[in-house]
Amino acid sequence: MASGIRDRVVIAGMGCTEFGERWDTGADALMVEAFEEALRDAGIERGQIEAAWLGVALDDVNVGNSALPLATALRLKNIPVTRVENMCATGTEALRAAVYAVAAGACDIALALGVEKLKDTGYGGLPLRTKGLANDLWMPYGSMPGAFSQLASAYTAKHGVDAGDLKRAIGHVSWKSHQNGALNPKAHLRKPVSMETILNAPMIAEPLGLFDCCGVSDGAACAIVTTPDIARGLGRNDLVSIKAIQLSASNGWESQYGEWDGAYVRNTREAAKRAYREAGVTDPRTEMGMTEVHDCFSITELVTMEDLGLSDDGRAVFDVLDGTFDREGALPCQTDGGLKCFGHPVGASGLRMAYEVYNQLLGRAGERQRPSIDLGLTHNLGGAPANSIAAVSIFGRLD
Amino acid sequence: MPKRYLKSVGAYLPHLRLDRKAAAAALGWSGLGGPKAGRRSVAGWDEDALTMAVEAARGAVAPNSPESVVFASTSAPFRERLQGGILCEALGLSGDVSAMDVAGSRRCAVSALRRALLDARGDTLIAAGEKRHTVPGSSLQLAWGDGAAAALVSDDGFAELIGEATLNADLVDIYVSDERPAPYQSEERFIRDEAIEMVLAPAIRQACGKAGIEPADIAFAAVHEPVAGTWKLLAAAVGLKAPNLCEEVAAAAGDLGSAHALFGLALASERAKAGDIVLVAGFGSGADVLLFRMTAAPPTNDSVLDTLARGVSTANYTRFLSLSGALSLDWGPRSEVDQKTAASVLARHGRDMHGFVGGRDSRGNVQFPKTAVPVSPDATGPEQLEDVPLSDVPARIVSIATDRLNFTPDPPFYFGLVQFDNGARVAMELRDVEGSAPRVGDPLRMRFRIKSIDRKRGFRTYFWKAAPAERPLLETV
Numbered sequence: 001m002a003s004g005i006r007d008r009v010v011i012a013g014m015g016c017t018e019f020g021e022r023w024d025t026g027a028d029a030l031m032v033e034a035f036e037e038a039l040r041d042a043g044i045e046r047g048q049i050e051a052a053w054l055g056v057a058l059d060d061v062n063v064g065n066s067a068l069p070l071a072t073a074l075r076l077k078n079i080p081v082t083r084v085e086n087m088c089a090t091g092t093e094a095l096r097a098a099v100y101a102v103a104a105g106a107c108d109i110a111l112a113l114g115v116e117k118l119k120d121t122g123y124g125g126l127p128l129r130t131k132g133l134a135n136d137l138w139m140p141y142g143s144m145p146g147a148f149s150q151l152a153s154a155y156t157a158k159h160g161v162d163a164g165d166l167k168r169a170i171g172h173v174s175w176k177s178h179q180n181g182a183l184n185p186k187a188h189l190r191k192p193v194s195m196e197t198i199l200n201a202p203m204i205a206e207p208l209g210l211f212d213c214c215g216v217s218d219g220a221a222c223a224i225v226t227t228p229d230i231a232r233g234l235g236r237n238d239l240v241s242i243k244a245i246q247l248s249a250s251n252g253w254e255s256q257y258g259e260w261d262g263a264y265v266r267n268t269r270e271a272a273k274r275a276y277r278e279a280g281v282t283d284p285r286t287e288m289g290m291t292e293v294h295d296c297f298s299i300t301e302l303v304t305m306e307d308l309g310l311s312d313d314g315r316a317v318f319d320v321l322d323g324t325f326d327r328e329g330a331l332p333c334q335t336d337g338g339l340k341c342f343g344h345p346v347g348a349s350g351l352r353m354a355y356e357v358y359n360q361l362l363g364r365a366g367e368r369q370r371p372s373i374d375l376g377l378t379h380n381l382g383g384a385p386a387n388s389i390a391a392v393s394i395f396g397r398l399d
Numbered sequence: 400m401p402k403r404y405l406k407s408v409g410a411y412l413p414h415l416r417l418d419r420k421a422a423a424a425a426l427g428w429s430g431l432g433g434p435k436a437g438r439r440s441v442a443g444w445d446e447d448a449l450t451m452a453v454e455a456a457r458g459a460v461a462p463n464s465p466e467s468v469v470f471a472s473t474s475a476p477f478r479e480r481l482q483g484g485i486l487c488e489a490l491g492l493s494g495d496v497s498a499m500d501v502a503g504s505r506r507c508a509v510s511a512l513r514r515a516l517l518d519a520r521g522d523t524l525i526a527a528g529e530k531r532h533t534v535p536g537s538s539l540q541l542a543w544g545d546g547a548a549a550a551l552v553s554d555d556g557f558a559e560l561i562g563e564a565t566l567n568a569d570l571v572d573i574y575v576s577d578e579r580p581a582p583y584q585s586e587e588r589f590i591r592d593e594a595i596e597m598v599l600a601p602a603i604r605q606a607c608g609k610a611g612i613e614p615a616d617i618a619f620a621a622v623h624e625p626v627a628g629t630w631k632l633l634a635a636a637v638g639l640k641a642p643n644l645c646e647e648v649a650a651a652a653g654d655l656g657s658a659h660a661l662f663g664l665a666l667a668s669e670r671a672k673a674g675d676i677v678l679v680a681g682f683g684s685g686a687d688v689l690l691f692r693m694t695a696a697p698p699t700n701d702s703v704l705d706t707l708a709r710g711v712s713t714a715n716y717t718r719f720l721s722l723s724g725a726l727s728l729d730w731g732p733r734s735e736v737d738q739k740t741a742a743s744v745l746a747r748h749g750r751d752m753h754g755f756v757g758g759r760d761s762r763g764n765v766q767f768p769k770t771a772v773p774v775s776p777d778a779t780g781p782e783q784l785e786d787v788p789l790s791d792v793p794a795r796i797v798s799i800a801t802d803r804l805n806f807t808p809d810p811p812f813y814f815g816l817v818q819f820d821n822g823a824r825v826a827m828e829l830r831d832v833e834g835s836a837p838r839v840g841d842p843l844r845m846r847f848r849i850k851s852i853d854r855k856r857g858f859r860t861y862f863w864k865a866a867p868a869e870r871p872l873l874e875t876v
Contacts, residue, residue: 122732126805134744137752137850138768138862140814140828146802150815154798157839205811206801255816256766256774258824262798262816262839386798386816386826 004278008103010231010239010398012224013042016355019219019343020188027063027117028073030220034348035074035113042224043234046074049224050107052081055094055114057346057382059085062117070113087382088294089247090114091221091350092391096245098225108230113222114352116345125216145213147384148297149205154262155303159314167207169317170298171198174211176326177295177334181341183367188217188343212298217343221351223358228398239398240361243375244278246271247391255386265300267390268307268379275392276309281375284309288331288394289373290360292353294381295338301325304379305333308392327368335360335368350380350391357395403516404556405691408665409458409549410703411451411528412652414710414831414870415441415722419541421714426536433538434627438712438873439653441719442530442545443830444808445849448472449482450861451547452528453489453847455658457790458701459524459549460490466521467497471508471657473575474531475500476859485861486526488753489847491788505529506623508548508657509681513689515552516560522553529656534581535725539573542627544653548661557697558668558677562610562690566602569684570594572625587626594625595633598686603637603678606688610676614638617690618675621645621663623654623682641678644670651707657681668697669704709870711834722809733806738853740860755845755863757823758784765789765823787821790863794819794843799829817843817865831866842868 015037017030025033039046054070056063063069067081086093091114098110126143156166175195181187193211201210231239248270254260272284281287291308295301302320305311310331311319319325325333336342336356339349357376359365375396382389416438423435442451452470468490470483483498501507508527515523528547533540572590573582584590599622607614620643624630630643645663648655655662660681667677671693679689713719720726748768750756757767761782764775767789771781799815806812813829829837830846843865850862 124733126733133741134748134768136738136740137745137748137860138825140812140826141805142800142802142812142814143805145804146800146812146814149800149802150798153800153815153839204802204804252770252774253776255826256824257764257776258818258822260797 005099005103005245006243006278006280007228007241007398009099009225009242010228011242011358012044012109012226012231012234012236013038013040014223014355014358015041016186016221016352017219018186019217019345019352021119022218023119027069027115030117030218031070031073031113031115034220034222038222038224044109044224047077048109049076049079049111050109051079051098051101052076052111052113053094053097054081054083055085055090055112055347055351056083056116057085057087057090058116058118058123061121061123063115086389088296088346089350089380089382089389089391090347091352092245092378092380092393093350095223095351095354095393096247096391098223099242099245102225102227109224109226111222111224112351113220114348114350115220116347117218118216118345119218123216143205144384145205145208145297147386148300149208150262151303151385152207152299155299158261158263161314161317163207165317167199169320170207170212170302171195172320173295173298173301174198174340177338177340180327180335180368181337184337184342187337187341188215189337189341208297208299214296214339214344217345219343219345219348219352221348221355223351223354238362240358240395241398243394243396244275245391245393246274246278247389249389250383250387262385264303265307265381265385265388265390267388268304268381268392271390271392272308275394279394281394285331288375288377290335290357290370291331291333291377291379292336292338292356293333293379295334295340296344296381300381301333301338308377308379327370332370335365335370350378353378353380354393354395361395361397401554403560404553405558405668405697406522406551406553406556407459407698408661408668409455409701410662410665410706411454411458411547412440412706412710413442413446413451413545414833415443416652416710416712416873417441417716417719418712418714422541422716422719425716429536431536433541437650439541440544440546441722444722445830445864446545447476447530447849448474448528448547449476449485450528450847450849451530451545452526452549453486455528455547455549456486456490456524456526459551464492464522465496465524465551467519467523468492469511469515469523469525470500471502471511471525471527472529473502473505473507473656474529475502485753488750489861491754504683505656505659506681506683506685506687509660509679509687509689510565512550512552512661513563513565513687516689517563519552522551524549524551525661527658527661529658531656532581532724535720537581539582539584540725542649542654544655546652546655546658546662548655548658548665550661550664557695558691558693560689561676561692562606562612564602564605564609564688565685566598567685568598570597590625591629591632594629594682595636599633599680599682600637602686602688603680606690610690612676612690615640616676617641617678619644619667619671620678621660621667622678622680623660624649625682648707665703669699669702708873710873711871712873730806736806737855738851739856740851740853740858745860752862754788755790757787757789759787760784765819765821767823767825789819789823790845792819792821792823794845794865796837796839796841796843797824798839799837828864829866830864831870834871835867837867844868
């Protein structure tokens with residue numbers, strides 16, 4: 001039976017660019033910016049990287065197909081480089097591939113880098129259409145706010161939540177992320193926003209207003225991973241270990257089989273269950289010090305708290321309003337501002353989440369630093385609730 | 400000659416109605432306009448002559464299965480692509496049903512009906528739909544409407560053909576040509592007077608003579624007036640005493656072109672009692688006249704009166720112009736989407752898409768679309784699924800979005816998960832939501848609609864969309 005990857009791979013170094021409307025630079029320079037930070041952090045030369053994975057979600061829009069954009073931008077020495085894509089979960093997929101390669105003993109040091117350069121094309125986050133697929137003949141092409149607002153409609157119906165309470169709770173989710181983003185010098189949005197502004201913002205897809213939706217950004221993030229022994233050999237003592245990375249993908253059950261009630265994300269629950277098992281976590285509410293979750297929309301973060309077992313079903317509205325997930329709360333979420341404010345360069349986001357957990361575990365999070373965090377979780381969600389790919393990763397200090 | 404009957408009738412109007420008074424007010428500065436009373440029906444962006452004809456035919460056909468099908472329209476979306484064939488697929492008819500399209504003038508549907516009554520054997524469905532292009536300022540724009548009607552002819556039924564006549568006359572009251580895609584209309588008094596004198600009066604007299612009845616014996620009429628006011632003078636000239644129900648249709652929805660007389664016939668069928676005589680006249684480059692004697696009440700699917708009375712009214716003239724294609728708005732980058740359809744994919748899946756055909760697996764679960772390996776969680780491998788049409792299966796909302804970001808020509812864009820009573824679950828676009836506030840659990844019905852329009856290549860595909868099971872009642876104007 002597979003033993004999993006817990007503590008077999010550690011992070012040697014990480015890098016992350018400033019996210020936002022990066023009119024000043026292209027995708028190649030973004031990759032270099034993140035990579036150079038990671039190299040300095042790891043204390044290695046680029047020639048020591050033995051294999052690399054590039055995460056780009058929207059190749060038609062910006063960076064380009066294949067692994068060549070990464071190999072060329074970083075001038076990697078003809079090592080194996082692979083491009084991965086799994087919608088918004090792409091960043092974690094790149095990390096998973098690099099971690100698995102090291103855990104398997106296929107290489108000693110591997111790179112995972114995610115990048116997206118969206119702003120040059122005017123891409124606003126609407127889904128790209130497929131060309132010539134049978135799905136084109138029947139599937140409705142709604143926007144992502146539309147797809148995730150359905151979560152709110154089903155959640156409200158299932159739990160009998162008052163619409164006003166839900167609106168305030170999802171508003172609080174975004175208010176909290178703006179508070180945190182304001183303390184993050186690399187964040188796309190660094191301005192606190194009042195609850196009144198959030199609640200009165202133009203409607204995008206009921207009940208999601210403008211501030212309930214994250215935008216998209218330019219940016220890159222990366223991780224250099226290796227074995228604990230090699231990391232110690234590089235002079236690193238305070239090591240951040242990968243305790244678990246688990247992925248779960250829809251098979252059509254939610255959207256084609258008549259059981260799902262639409263009020264939760266099944267893949268998040270599946271991936272979380274496996275990740276907790278792999279990491280040896282038995283009580284996430286007390287063991288987890290922080291989370292970085294896929295807050296593409298405020299309702300997603302709220303429901304994710306239940307899907308990760310951090311709130312009881314139907315109670316996340318009240319836990320959110322009680323401040324449980326605020327930066328000073330019992331279980332802080334999105335200390336870096338999340339997708340909402342740090343930004344969402346799609347292929348980089350999973351690695352950006354890991355970057356914040358890594359920095360919090362090492363005490364490098366500046367004004368956002370939380371005391372005594374031993375375990376942190378990232379949740380990176382691709383697709384929409386009815387057709388999703390969920391990646392849940394757990395990071396902690398090496399025991 | 401064997402007796403021939405109407406076996407069933409159907410009628411369809413789009414959800415939206417334009418308040419003519421509001422439109423006239425918008426045009427008031429110009430002195431242009433048209434009729435100021437009543438409403439005109441407005442097809443959704445995803446409706447055309449074919450989709451509406453399918454909806455009317457659904458009211459007429461079930462549970463009968465015709466041996467031949469005629470699609471009639473002067474505004475058919477395709478010149479080379481058999482729309483009668485798509486109509487058959489949408490109705491779930493087999494591939495060996497005889498299908499054809501007719502056009503040429505707006506009386507083509509009544510011409511086809513007459514032929515089916517006189518010449519054809521077996522059951523023949525005539526389905527007429529119309530979404531005609533008009534230009535702002537033209538009185539036709541407000542006088543006309545979008546809609547559809549259908550009739551099924553058989554060797555038995557509720558109304559027996561007792562007389563008929565046909566008359567060709569190149570009386571050019573309106574014309575549409577390649578060089579003039581918007582209708583050009585002649586002087587209205589000339590049309591009215593000559594239509595009566597040259598066409599309608601002699602044809603009606605001839606049909607009455609063949610039937611051995613007097614015009615005054617007719618209880619209800621469905622006569623397509625070329626211009627308003629024709630009926631009153633025609634009735635006086637010929638001695639007709641019956642109400643012309645096409646006038647009601649024109650007031651509430653507009654002149655429906657090839658569907659107009661059939662819509663009036665559907666209305667008359669609903670009102671007439673056994674023994675009543677019903678007159679039908681299609682007009683355009685002459686006339687076809689039919690006389691029926693009611694023998695029973697028609698089978699009803701949807702009430703025709705309800706069709707007229709339900710929907711939502713709008714006073715928004717620019718919205719109407721945009722929906723009707725008379726105003727081209729710049730929808731910005733969000734609308735810059737390539738909708739090219741792969742012909743090979745359409746050939747593989749078109750029948751299932753047009754017929755909304757899902758599949759039942761060996762465990763009894765129904766799904767859409769069909770897949771090699773069923774979606775049932777306990778499926779173990781590929782298997783052949785049994786065809787299950789979903790278009791008439793009751794359904795409910797599982798989750799719903801009111802999407803104001805996604806491009807649609809008539810925002811907002813509604814979509815969600817739809818649960819069918821037979822177990823199938825499908826992600827679908829919701830339409831005709833205006834006037835209701837759909838919630839999780841609300842009942843839905845399926846509507847045949849345009850799925851995508853490839854404006855770059857002039858092509859469109861069709862699929863089904865979900866709509867609230869019942870439309871709201873229109874307020875009296």
